[in-house]
Amino acid sequence: MNRREFIAKSSAAAGLLAASGQRRLWAQTPADVRLEIAPLKLEIAPGKHVETIAYNGQVPGPLIRWPEGKPITIDVTNRTDVPEIVHWHGLWISSDQDGAMEEGSPMIAPGGQQRYSFTPRPSGLRWYHTHTYAGHDLKRSSFTGQFGCFYIEPRNEPGAYDQEVFLTLHDWNAYMGAATDASMDASYEHATINDRVLGAGAPIQVKQDQRVLFRIVNASATITHWLALAGHSMTVIALDGNPVPVQARVSAIRLAPAERAEVIVEMNQPGVWVLGETRADIRKSGMGIVIEYAGQQGEPRWAEPQETLWDYRSFAHPEPASAQPDQRVPLLFQSKFRGHGDFDYWTINGKSYPKTDTPMLQEGKRYRLAMRNKSSDDHPVHLHRHTFEVTSLDGKPLSGLRKDVIVVSANSTAEVDFVAANPGPTLFHCHQQNHMDFGFMMLFRYA
The missing domain is CATH 2.60.40.420 (Cupredoxins -  blue copper proteins)
Incomplete structure (x- = not known):
């Protein structure tokens, strides 16, 4: 079963689950933010348009600016004819609110509605976007205009500006x-x-x-x-x-x-x-x-x-990370040629999603993802619901640089550390849409 089939079989049940009991809740407690997913004819230049899908009839979607630590509710309505979902990228929130079907977040059925409720953290520039399967349909998912900035206001800005x-x-x-x-x-x-x-x-x-x-x-x-x-x-x-x-x-x-x-x-x-x-x-x-x-x-x-x-090193300390990992997780990235006129198929440790391994995490422990890219493509890999520290690039140590996406360059190695501090299924994948769709994903679970 590939990702598209998984979504198709899950969306109907998930949509019913998401809708149950929420309509009464919506009527009683208005949301802080409302998003509507709908088709849009976007004018990118006078007389030049692209047909796409967007939030609230605009690209990018509305800027969500919110104080760190203050709870937020966001109501999303799906006005398209396919299941949709919204991922809150870079936030430390629960798996059922994160907006990834693979973690257990419900899909929003066509014509359906979903309420997301969470407390935004950490502070800084996050963003939100669709997290669905596109495959060979390059008018779907992140090829569309479904994205927007989510700025979580810190107590102190890192730089003075006018x-x-x-x-x-x-x-x-x-x-x-x-x-x-x-x-x-x-x-x-x-x-x-x-x-x-x-x-x-x-x-x-x-x-x-x-x-x-x-x-x-x-x-x-x-x-x-x-x-x-x-x-x-x-x-x-x-x-x-x-x-x-x-x-x-x-x-x-x-x-x-x-x-x-x-x-x-x-x-x-x-x-x-x-x-x-x-x-x-x-x-x-x-x-x-x-x-x-x-x-x-x-x-x-x-x-x-x-x-x-x-070079990421320009923004980091040259010393090794002070904390040592409790466990190393080796991850080998490779591609398989599918034939002329098609996208490559991607593997992690020799397996493609949904057949990839599911490593178990223990809350509170520090894990080191030891990534080796044997392919000829760069991979911007993303870990959901956690922030990691970059600890090594091509064998050279560094520390202090915290990210949620890192480019593992072609034929190179990179290591990042994260603390398992947010229990729940946690998705790891390449953020290039065609790589993710064709196998480049795996799921971590907490013991």
Whole structure:
């Protein structure tokens, strides 16, 4: 049974479970936030539209901004003709609220409703998105506009700033294109920051000497993006919503699918500039936005960044982690060629989901995921409902860097530690949609 069949067989019963008793509850206690999943004809440029699915008729969905530790209720209505679900990415919440069917969260049947109730934590930049199967249908799941920012307000901000800007990166109109190894991969016609291609939306207005904080989410289904602000450098203050132990200045940031970065830019170069993809072909497809200083006019300028190096070590301590793991969990990533004109099939320790192993966790113990990627693809792997510390990259130790997504580069190794502090089924998977759909998932369970 593959993931699609599992969803199809589970959705009807799950939808009934989700609906039972909730209608009376909804009438008695209004929700803090309401989301409606429905088709949308999105105008990404004058006269240019994409047909998609979105939250509340907008892309990205509404920004949810909420104080850490304050309970929240979110009502979701599914106006599509297929089962849906919303995953609250990066939050430490229970499995039945997390929004992953594999963990036991109920699917929302077509025309159905679901109430999510939890206390948001930890603080920082999280996000929400659909967590369904797409397979060969590249108009489903994370290929759509079902994503939005979820900012959990901390007691103290990690950096002082004058202006705050949320940006979401996405790629549109996916199709199956040939990869270099004769397998298939997803390619795209258009790219946007928020809901517009470069030059089609209103510019971001700034003033000289401002410190602008950009909170950036890569909501692409499969594409890693390199982003630079022409004429400026960026100081990285947080990754995946967690303050970095070492704030470092870079010319460009790299964000794999589901990764987030928060950067401070000192506005010290008056003019009209492009914040966009460093690769010209992707920038020309729309991945960019105009930054305009007050009193400045003219055509937006692009200048190549001085360098596009990206290394997690730049934001971490070089010393080994002080705490030692109670147990190591070896994880080997490989692919199987399925034939010309199809996606590869993915395995963890030689097995594809749902036949992958199910390691048992004991609450309170520290686990080290020792990952070895023997494939020729990079993998942005995500652990649900937990935050991990990056402890080794290609055998070189580091510490202090806390994330929930890490890119395990092709033919490389990476190790991360996490404490089993949130009981319940816990999903681990590659956040590239076609990798996840074709086997790259496993489930941890608590003893």
